[in-house]
Amino acid sequence: MSAQLPDLPCYLNGEFTTLPNAKVSVMDRGFIFGDGIYEVVPAYNGRPFRFDEHLARLERSLKELRIPNPMTKAQWRELVVELLNRYAASQGKPAAETTQMVYLQISRGVAMRDHAMIPGLEPTVFAMSNRLYIYTPEERAKGAACITADDFRWKKAHIKSTSLAGAVVSRQMSADVGALETIMFRDGFLSEASSSNVWVVKGGKVLGVPKDNLVLEGIRFGLLETLCRDAGVPFELRRISREEVLAADEILLSSATKEVMAVSMLDGRPVGNGRPGPIYEKLYAGYQRAKQAS
Structure with a gap:
């Protein structure tokens, strides 16, 4: 039984359509191999948040997989803004009154099945926007329950790849027990959670893992460092047991x-x-100020 998709606007290979009408070839390498990358850009009051940082990571991921960037920075921004406006219109609101999450995906393109990177393909570009869930004050006051697990994924976690079977399995481990996330360790050291970066607070200092191939450098890496500096909170990146x-x-x-x-x-x-x-309270408050200032 297939889920019925909502009639929401989306973009596919140069055309705007709706989710039920968007079709991709079964020979698309994104479908066959998960051979592609993606980005998720939050937008508050119709404004993309830290868009330049998201686009820089998109470019880094494309280069790692040797997929040509199909758009310029200006074209990506134009697409994101158009999707924000179209989604808002589908909800009967102006974009400035919505909180959205824009999803961007680029695969290598369509070709007969071959593990090797086939050059010269036209990348498949898909994008959509949807409502961004905002956790309630009650949920935030309670905090999240998490579990731990060994990090069994590949060693190219710094690529925001659509090959997400490992993340799906690790996230389901926490879902099975009613937890929000699975915090993972590789060889006894912290890596990341299934779809989040993880930070440790000890003695008033915020500790994060190094920026290497074992973790996806979240856009909030730089933001958390800035928020810590503004709040007078010590910040350090190093291996964490x-x-x-x-x-x-x-x-x-x-x-x-x-x-x-x-x-x-x-x-x-x-x-x-x-x-x-208390450190969470400081950083969350700073995060809200950063959203307003964006």
């Missing part, structure tokens, strides 16, 4: 959809006092 994570005063998640989220329970045990802590 599993023991340090389990003994943390606070654990935070960051992503386009979660913004900054406190972890209150890990593997069924409270983190700190089991409630969002």
